[in-house]
Amino acid sequence: MAKVIIVGCGVAGPALAIFLKQLGFNPVIYERTKGFADAGLSLLLQPNGLKVLSLLPGLFAALPGKNIVSMSSYSTLEEDPGLLGKNDVPADMPEAFGYPMRGVRRTELIRLLINTAEAQGISIRWGHRLSNVEQNEAGVTATFSNGFSDTGAFLVGCDGLHSATRAALFGEEPTTFLELTQTGGISPTPSDMLDHAYVINWCGNGAHMMAYPISDTHTSWAITLREGEGRETWRAVDQHEAETIKRSSIAQWGFGASELIKTAEKIVKFGLYDRPELHSWHKGRIVLLGDAAHPTPPVCLRVNTRPSSIPHAKDSILVKAQTRHSKTFIT
Numbered sequence: 001m002a003k004v005i006i007v008g009c010g011v012a013g014p015a016l017a018i019f020l021k022q023l024g025f026n027p028v029i030y031e032r033t034k035g036f037a038d039a040g041l042s043l044l045l046q047p048n049g050l051k052v053l054s055l056l057p058g059l060f061a062a063l064p065g066k067n068i069v070s071m072s073s074y075s076t077l078e079e080d081p082g083l084l085g086k087n088d089v090p091a092d093m094p095e096a097f098g099y100p101m102r103g104v105r106r107t108e109l110i111r112l113l114i115n116t117a118e119a120q121g122i123s124i125r126w127g128h129r130l131s132n133v134e135q136n137e138a139g140v141t142a143t144f145s146n147g148f149s150d151t152g153a154f155l156v157g158c159d160g161l162h163s164a165t166r167a168a169l170f171g172e173e174p175t176t177f178l179e180l181t182q183t184g185g186i187s188p189t190p191s192d193m194l195d196h197a198y199v200i201n202w203c204g205n206g207a208h209m210m211a212y213p214i215s216d217t218h219t220s221w222a223i224t225l226r227e228g229e230g231r232e233t234w235r236a237v238d239q240h241e242a243e244t245i246k247r248s249s250i251a252q253w254g255f256g257a258s259e260l261i262k263t264a265e266k267i268v269k270f271g272l273y274d275r276p277e278l279h280s281w282h283k284g285r286i287v288l289l290g291d292a293a294h295p296t297p298p299v300c301l302r303v304n305t306r307p308s309s310i311p312h313a314k315d316s317i318l319v320k321a322q323t324r325h326s327k328t329f330i331t
C-alpha cells in the first residue's frame with residue numbers, strides 16, 4: 001500500500017484521508033496542533049460540499065447541523081430600514097441538486113471527520129508542524145519542526161491559508177489583507193427565529209451581518225466591516241472585547257440582529273486574507289488541496305457607504321457575493 005503523507009487535519013485533510021483509504025492507499029495525517037480543539041465558528045455547507053461528504057462511508061448519517069430552507073435580507077439604514085427581499089431558494093435545493101444547504105459548527109464537523117478517519121484505522125499524528133519537504137523519483141520526505149521526518153510515495157498539503165507545503169513548493173509569499181474583518185459569534189437562536197431555518201442578511205452603512213442556524217438551538221453570525229487591521233486568528237476574544245462588541249452600534253440593529261449579538265456565548269474576530277492564484281497546484285509527487293491551493297474569503301462585499309447620494313436608499317445597497325472568489329461555505 002503506497003503511503004500518502006497528508007499535512008493538516010482541518011476539513012480537507014481527514015476527508016481526503018478517508019477517500020484515499022477507500023482507494024487502497026495508506027494515508028497518514030500530520031497536524032501541527034497538539035490535539036483536537038474547539039476553534040472557529042461555523043461553515044455553511046452548500047449542496048456540492050454535502051455531496052462530497054455523502055461519499056465518505058459512515059459519515060453522512062451522523063452529520064451535525066441544520067438544513068436551511070429560506071433566505072431574507074434587511075436594510076438597517078436608519079433612514080430606510082425594512083425587508084429587502086425574501087426567497088425560498090434553499091428549500092428547492094434538495095430537488096434541484098440532490099442535497100440541501102446546511103449550517104454546521106466547524107468543530108463538530110471536524111470532530112466527525114476525525115472520528116470517521118480513526119475508525120478506519122487512519123493514523124493522525126498531532127504536534128507535527130511541517131517545516132520542509134524534499135522529493136525525488138522514489139518518494140517525498142517531510143520534515144517537521146520537532147525533528148521527526150517521514151517518507152511517503154506522495155504528499156498532499158492540506159495545511160490551509162499559511163500552507164508550509166505551498167511555501168516549500170512555490171516559495172514564500174505574503175498573504176493579502178483584504179481590509180475587511182469579521183466579528184462572529186454563536187448564540188442561542190432567538191425564540192422568534194426558531195420556527196424557520198433561514199439565512200438572514202442585514203445590510204447597513206458600510207457594514208454587513210449574516211446569520212444562519214447550526215443546530216435546533218443555536219445560530220452562528222458574522223459581521224463584516226472595513227477595517228485597516230485584522231489579526232489572522234480564530235481564537236475567541238476576551239471578555240472585555242466581547243462586552244465592547246455587545247455594546248457596539250451594530251448590536252443595536254433590528255430584525256433580530258441585536259439579540260443575537262448581545263446573547264453570544266462565544267465571539268471571535270479575525271481579518272480576511274487572500275493569496276494570489278497559482279498556475280499549478282502540484283509539482284512532482286506533491287499536491288495542494290483546500291485553502292493551501294486556493295484560499296477564498298468567506299464572502300466578498302461591496303456596501304455603498306453613501307446611500308443618501310442615491311434617490312432610493314434600498315437600491316443603493318449592493319451586497320455582491322463574487323462567484324469566482326466566494327467559497328462554498330460562508331462564516
Ligand SMILES: Cc1cc2nc3c(=O)[nH]c(=O)nc-3n(C[C@H](O)[C@H](O)[C@H](O)COP(=O)(O)OP(=O)(O)OC[C@H]3O[C@@H](n4cnc5c(N)ncnc54)[C@H](O)[C@@H]3O)c2cc1C
Binds near residue numbers: 031039130158234
Ligand atoms: C482553527 C480554524 C478555525 C476556522 N474557523 C472557520 C470558521 O469559523 N468559518 C470559516 O468560514 N472558516 C473557518 N476556517 C477556515 C476554514 O476551515 C477553511 O477555509 C476551509 O475549511 C478549508 O479547509 P482546509 O482543510 O483547506 O484548511 P483549514 O481548515 O484551515 O485546515 C488547515 C489545517 O492545517 C494545519 N496546519 C497548518 N500549517 C501546518 C503545518 N505547517 N504543519 C502541519 N499542520 C499544519 C492547521 O492547524 C489546520 O488544522 C478556520 C480555519 C482554522 C484553521
